[in-house]
Amino acid sequence: MCELYRNPRALRMPARMITKKDVHFVLVRTRFASNLGSSVRAIKNMGFSNLVLVKPECEVGVEARAYAMKGDEILDRAVFLPSLEDAARRFGYLVGTTGRFHQPKPSLVDVRSFVRNFRERFSSSSLAIVFGSEENGLSREELRLCHWLMRIPTDSDYPVMNLAQAVAVVAYEFNLTWSDESDKQQLLHEADPEENEAFLLFLEELLQKTPFPEDVRIDRIMKRLRRISARARLEKEDIDLLRGVLTRFQPKRTKSQD
Numbered sequence: 150m151c152e153l154y155r156n157p158r159a160l161r162m163p164a165r166m167i168t169k170k171d172v173h174f175v176l177v178r179t180r181f182a183s184n185l186g187s188s189v190r191a192i193k194n195m196g197f198s199n200l201v202l203v204k205p206e207c208e209v210g211v212e213a214r215a216y217a218m219k220g221d222e223i224l225d226r227a228v229f230l231p232s233l234e235d236a237a238r239r240f241g242y243l244v245g246t247t248g249r250f251h252q253p254k255p256s257l258v259d260v261r262s263f264v265r266n267f268r269e270r271f272s273s274s275s276l277a278i279v280f281g282s283e284e285n286g287l288s289r290e291e292l293r294l295c296h297w298l299m300r301i302p303t304d305s306d307y308p309v310m311n312l313a314q315a316v317a318v319v320a321y322e323f324n325l326t327w328s329d330e331s332d333k334q335q336l337l338h339e340a341d342p343e344e345n346e347a348f349l350l351f352l353e354e355l356l357q358k359t360p361f362p363e364d365v366r367i368d369r370i371m372k373r374l375r376r377i378s379a380r381a382r383l384e385k386e387d388i389d390l391l392r393g394v395l396t397r398f399q400p401k402r403t404k405s406q407d
Contacts, residue, residue: 167267171275172323173199174316175236175243177291178282182207186216186224187313188280193220195320196327200227201236201277233279233287237294241274245287245295246315248308257298264322278319283312340385345378348388355395 174192179185185207189200200223202209214221230236237243250257267276279295281287292298301310301318310318340348352374356367381387 167274167276169197169327170199172197173201173240173275173277174320175201175203175233175277175279176205176312176316177203177233177279177287178206179312180206180283181312182210182212183216184283184312185209186213186218186220188316189213189217189220189223191313191317191320193217193223194317195324197320197323198223198226200224201230202227203230203233203236205229206282233291233294236277236279239275240277242297243277243279243295244297244299245279245281245292246299246301246319247281247286247292248300248303248310249286249292250298250300256296257300259302260299260319260322263297263299264326267323267326278323280312280316280319340383340388344385344388345383348383348392349375349378351392352395355398359398 174188174197176185176188179188179202185202185205192198192200207213209224209227214224217224230239233243244263246260247257278299279287279291281291287295299319301315303310349371353367353371356370361367383391
């Protein structure tokens with residue numbers, strides 16, 4: 150089960166990184182329509198759309214749709230399978246969620262560790278995240294079908310989570326990998342430290358030329374402006390705009406100053 154991790158060939162960079170469309174949430178023997186619907190709502194909240202139901206023990210009907218809210222179209226497109234073995238044949242990788250094991254296992258990782266680099270680790274093949282029933286989770290036979298096992302760290306006094314809660318946590322953690330990518334794209338447009346510093350020096354020079362009351366200290370103003378600039382994460386275009394506007398307020402040079 151841990152060969153995927155140990156085999157260097159399995160870790161090579163894929164030609165196409167996995168996308169949200171490649172991720173499938175598989176619910177096995179779900180007993181309560183309320184949990185099914187709430188799970189679907191969480192899947193929708195995090196931008197995923199693929200649902201697989203393995204031998205559901207609840208009715209996939211009015212109650213489930215009511216709890217799913219705007220995720221009801223995910224229920225409409227759900228794939229029904231008779232067993233997890235069928236899912237194993239259908240999808241490239243199966244990742245089982247479990248709270249069954251309390252001792253470390255080579256193939257068992259916490260959810261955040263797993264999602265940290267999973268898009269680079271796995272090929273563009275489909276990835277199925279498997280959740281067991283509310284009563285006793287995934288059986289040992291079903292766990293053996295999974296390439297990886299994943300757990301949500303919880304407090305030892307009460308480690309058992311509701312199915313919909315577990316789906317929400319896992320979906321959130323997986324969604325972060327795409328959110329982080331958006332943040333990285335934004336960083337590409339941010340002004341570099343040298344550009345920020347040049348702008349702040351320009352601003353300080355402008356303030357020094359501006360008539361303020363004697364008790365106003367430019368150095369204190371600049372300390373505050375530096376903190377504001379750091380929090381604002383100014384882009385290059387922002388600096389160009391601010392510099393252009395502030396230049397209009399610079400005192401005009403007189404002939405005597407030339």
